[in-house]
Amino acid sequence: MFDIYLLNTDHFLTDIPYLRSLLSIDEWQRVERFKQKIQADKSCIARANLRIILSKYLNINPAKIIFDYNQKGKPFLKDYPHLHFNLSHTDNLIVYGISDHLMGIDIENINKKVKFQELAQRFFCPSEYILMNQINPENEAKLFYTLWTAKEAYLKAIGEGLSGGLDSIELSYNFQNEDVEITSAKIREEWQIKNCKINDNYLVSVAIKSKDELPDNLTIKKFEKY
Structure with missing residues (x-):
């Protein structure tokens, strides 16, 4: 299984309050480190929609997903080791990769x-x-x-x-x-x-x-x- 998703952050700027509600305290603290609001909004959009996408594969509430991080800061799902994911962004585009194999x-x-x-x-x-x-x-x-x-x-x-x-x-x-x-x-x-x-x-x-x-x-x- 291998899926790629593409989203445009411009389409989600009006949904920041809802997307913020999906983030953990740790994630929101990471978002708030951005000094420019537009960068903080894009980070929020990226993280929250990752939760939404993963929830479709895990069949759980996106806000309930718990991320762990390796020593370099890469997130992974300790409770679901079979599901691998990665994301990347540039300008107003974000791509997500989801697989049952290790991927980037x-x-x-x-x-x-x-x-x-x-x-x-x-x-x-x-x-x-x-x-x-x-x-x-x-x-x-x-x-x-x-x-x-x-x-x-x-x-x-x-x-x-x-x-x-x-x-x-x-x-x-x-x-x-x-x-x-x-x-x-x-x-x-x-x-x-x-x-x-x-x-x-x-x-x-x-x-x-x-x-x-x-x-x-x-x-x-x-x-x-x-």
Whole structure:
């Protein structure tokens, strides 16, 4: 089982009082750390809707869900170890991944202009930096974010986050299929990674610990109001 949901935070801004009521005291304290109201609202929307989505799989009240956290701060369900989840957000979009396998997900705005070559040289594996140097400038952003999101999805899946090092997993890119491939032999035996564009602006990558192949075309469900 593997499901991906996408929501637009703009559609939930009027529901903050209700969404806030679903959060634990600890979660609300985390939300209140944001100095800007819009960032606090987005955090509230992300956390509360995670509860709502998970409640559909667990068949319990979303407010009754109890999260535990690993040493790096990744939440998990101690009482439901069979259900794995992850979320990622950028701009006004949030993606959620739900699975019965360990998994991670990442979304990025591929139109964000950064120093691609400089970042690739600093954080990517040498073979990936060479790949970045061989790509046409017009495709540079897509390749960079394809590799970046795939790496971050994997690091989030194993509970490390970016502190685990983007060069801890080596990737290549299949230009014919426009898909990322795992080069690291040991990781390739146990993990699957796929990426897809939501539109011309956003790209999503998922990493799942499974020997079963993921479908070539990932299905992303739009999550609307409850």
